[in-house]
Amino acid sequence: xxxxxxxxxTTLRDGQQTTGVNFTVSDKMSIAKAIDDLGIxxxxxxxxxxxxTDDDFFNRDLKLNSTSLTAxxxxxxxxxxxxxxxxxxxxxxxKASSVCIVGKSSVFHVKEALNISxxxxxxxxxxxxxxxKNKNKEPIFDAEHFFDGYKIDKNYxxxxxxxxxxxxxxxxxxxxxxxxxxxDEIYNIVKDVTEHIPGKNLGIHAHNDTDxxxxxxxxxxxAGARHAQGTLNGLGERCGNTNLIxxxxxxxxxxxxxxxxxxxxxxxxTKVSKILNELLNLPINKQAPYVGAYAFSHKGGxxxxxxxxxxxxxxxxxxxxxGNSRNVIISDQAGKSNLLNQLKKMSIELSDDQLKNILRIIxxxxxxxxxxxxxxxxxxxxxxxxxxxxxxxxxxxKFRVTDERRWNAKGQLITESEATINVHVNKEERMTxxxxxxxxxxxxxxxxxxxxxxxxxxxNLKLTDYKVMILSPEKGTGAITRVFIESVDxxxxxxxxxxxxxxxxxxxxxxxxxxxTYKLFHDLK
Numbered sequence: 127x128x129x130x131x132x133x134x135x136t137t138l139r140d141g142q143q144t145t146g147v148n149f150t151v152s153d154k155m156s157i158a159k160a161i162d163d164l165g166i167x168x169x170x171x172x173x174x175x176x177x178x179t180d181d182d183f184f185n186r187d188l189k190l191n192s193t194s195l196t197a198x199x200x201x202x203x204x205x206x207x208x209x210x211x212x213x214x215x216x217x218x219x220x221k222a223s224s225v226c227i228v229g230k231s232s233v234f235h236v237k238e239a240l241n242i243s244x245x246x247x248x249x250x251x252x253x254x255x256x257x258x259k260n261k262n263k264e265p266i267f268d269a270e271h272f273f274d275g276y277k278i279d280k281n282y283x284x285x286x287x288x289x290x291x292x293x294x295x296x297x298x299x300x301x302x303x304x305x306x307x308x309x310d311e312i313y314n315i316v317k318d319v320t321e322h323i324p325g326k327n328l329g330i331h332a333h334n335d336t337d338x339x340x341x342x343x344x345x346x347x348x349a350g351a352r353h354a355q356g357t358l359n360g361l362g363e364r365c366g367n368t369n370l371i372x373x374x375x376x377x378x379x380x381x382x383x384x385x386x387x388x389x390x391x392x393x394x395x396t397k398v399s400k401i402l403n404e405l406l407n408l409p410i411n412k413q414a415p416y417v418g419a420y421a422f423s424h425k426g427g428x429x430x431x432x433x434x435x436x437x438x439x440x441x442x443x444x445x446x447x448x449g450n451s452r453n454v455i456i457s458d459q460a461g462k463s464n465l466l467n468q469l470k471k472m473s474i475e476l477s478d479d480q481l482k483n484i485l486r487i488i489x490x491x492x493x494x495x496x497x498x499x500x501x502x503x504x505x506x507x508x509x510x511x512x513x514x515x516x517x518x519x520x521x522x523x524k525f526r527v528t529d530e531r532r533w534n535a536k537g538q539l540i541t542e543s544e545a546t547i548n549v550h551v552n553k554e555e556r557m558t559x560x561x562x563x564x565x566x567x568x569x570x571x572x573x574x575x576x577x578x579x580x581x582x583x584x585x586n587l588k589l590t591d592y593k594v595m596i597l598s599p600e601k602g603t604g605a606i607t608r609v610f611i612e613s614v615d616x617x618x619x620x621x622x623x624x625x626x627x628x629x630x631x632x633x634x635x636x637x638x639x640x641x642x643t644y645k646l647f648h649d650l651k
Contacts, residue, residue, distance in 0.1 A: 141361030175216035197222035208253040224264035231286035232275025255293035305335025309345040316349035329353030339368040396449035501624035543568040586616035
């Protein structure tokens with residue numbers, strides 16, 4: 127039997143069901159790019175037709191290179207034919223090359239949740255998969271509650287997945303929906319299912335309610351399945367899903383399975399994990415396997431001495447292989463490697479002395495709270511300023527921001543922000559006032575009013591996303607604040623900048639300054 131395992135990422139759909147997680151379209155695009163760069167086979171982009179965010183995302187030009195965009199949805203409704211079901215047709219008509227539909231595989235849920243006959247459920251599955259296949263999309267069937275359904279009525283559970291397989295489904299994905307099945311049960315059940323459906327067409331979708339999702343996935347693969355679903359950092363409702371950041375290196379380094387993620391791409395895992403946390407303003411788990419800051423750190427004394435002589439004594443892999451390092455502080459060599467990789471993408475060449483100087487500055491900045499993994503525009507500005515390639519397009523003299531909360535003439539309670547800004551541009555002084563629905567919006571408005579007659583292209587600059595992270599919550603209102611701002615122009619080019627300060631307004635201004643500087647540099651060079 128072939129050892130190739132196909133990886134299916136559900137971060138953008140399953141991950142969004144995490145309490146407190148709401149992806150913007152720009153978030154989804156950033157995550158999709160990271161998943162594609164890793165080399166994961168499928169990316170489930172969401173549910174077209176279910177909400178405006180997913181509709182917008184599926185209409186974007188994603189330019190995916192290695193991953194297949196997948197639309198998620200459900201089988202036809204009981205009262206509709208597959209051809210006339212609007213939800214199913216929205217999936218088929220999307221830009222996705224594959225369609226994953228969820229259907230019931232437990233007789234209990236068929237009777238109690240759907241309130242339909244067992245035969246009608248089988249027809250819904252079969253007809254939906256047939257339509258997807260006939261429309262030249264790759265059909266994937268997610269068998270919801272399969273393991274619980276198997277325990278209740280094995281014969282009916284298998285009838286459900288056979289109905290999808292016989293209709294032409296490329297993958298039959300067995301879902302442990304409530305996450306309560308243990309690895310030995312997973313292995314035995316999947317092994318039995320391979321007597322009815324070839325393992326090369328079977329997948330596993332494990333939830334992590336017993337903290338066994340990765341173990342359950344490995345058990346299913348060892349039993350014959352060849353498709354594994356999961357999310358970055360294990361995101362998902364309740365306790366999450368199989369953590370692909372842990373599963374991928376485990377498959378690569380610890381098993382004989384083959385995956386599409388190359389050894390070179392594995393070195394991006396730590397960065398990808400960090401990018402997701404930063405996009406969501408989530409704290410980083412320092413003890414996360416493979417990618418956590420403490421994953422390869424060691425106590426002093428005996429451990430440190432042993433590691434120094436022979437790293438494999440306390441390290442199961444070389445941390446560099448997954449983009450991590452032996453110490454909490456990144457080593458010079460790892461830092462140079464990461465820096466050179468980014469500079470190459472920006473067509474920037476440095477001498478050895480310049481490289482060392484830039485690396486030193488970046489480490490100082492990161493010590494003070496900066497993070498350039500997602501804020502690549504600020505990273506480029508930092509480097510080019512050190513090289514003398516970027517000038518100051520204006521000089522800020524001062525700004526003031528006031529907020530007013532009042533009742534307007536219509537009796538509505540409103541809050542408005544007003545920013546007054548003073549700048550020098552081309553030896554001229556400009557003072558302008560901007561009104562906004564918040565202090566950052568007001569500063570941006572006032573600043574562009576002052577600059578736009580000198581730099582007309584700023585008319586096309588828009589701030590599309592704004593995120594704040596508190597870096598030292600133990601300091602209360604005196605905490606260090608990190609701000610990320612995403613911008614876009616009329617060419618649909620997106621970039622992200624960062625500002626860090628104990629003052630949130632100051633941090634926001636710094637991120638806006640970098641955004642404007644990045645825009646003007648690329649427009650005027």
